[in-house]
Amino acid sequence: MNSLTLTTEQLQKMIAHVQAHAPLEACGLLAGRGSTVESVLAVANQAQSQVRFVMDPIEQYQAFEWIDSNELDLIGIFHSHPKGPETVSPTDITQAAYAVVQIILAPVENAEMWRARGFWLEADSYREVILQII
Numbered sequence: 329m330n331s332l333t334l335t336t337e338q339l340q341k342m343i344a345h346v347q348a349h350a351p352l353e354a355c356g357l358l359a360g361r362g363s364t365v366e367s368v369l370a371v372a373n374q375a376q377s378q379v380r381f382v383m384d385p386i387e388q389y390q391a392f393e394w395i396d397s398n399e400l401d402l403i404g405i406f407h408s409h410p411k412g413p414e415t416v417s418p419t420d421i422t423q424a425a426y427a428v429v430q431i432i433l434a435p436v437e438n439a440e441m442w443r444a445r446g447f448w449l450e451a452d453s454y455r456e457v458i459l460q461i462i
């Protein structure tokens with residue numbers, strides 16, 4: 329996948345979620361069709377860590393059920409790097425469990441703003457996926 333389309337409101341929902349949990353990492357799922365996001369589903373970070381995330385298994389299961397019942401697909405996973413970097417980490421690459429777009433949200437230096445970037449992970453590398461905000 330080369331690009332992912334999402335709305336300003338969906339982006340703001342992700343940012344509000346990760347900002348509320350900073351300096352801990354926060355995470356969630358993106359449901360949609362093809363390369364278009366239809367819904368942002370926040371999931372608790374069971375790890376309660378500043379440097380990694382583990383999705384709460386019950387919330388993750390409930391989110392998957394919701395996605396199925398709405399006839400959508402899992403098309404993305406987002407999580408924050410409250411202390412950077414704004415790219416995927418080696419841990420993200422080794423722990424990726426689903427072949428979906430990974431969105432990393434990292435704060436812009438000295439600002440109350442977060443930047444979102446999309447990535448597609450390969451076995452031992454990654455490439456950028458363009459986020460088209462509409």
Ligand SMILES: [Zn+2]
Pocket residue numbers: 407408409416417420
């Ligand atoms: Zn990460």
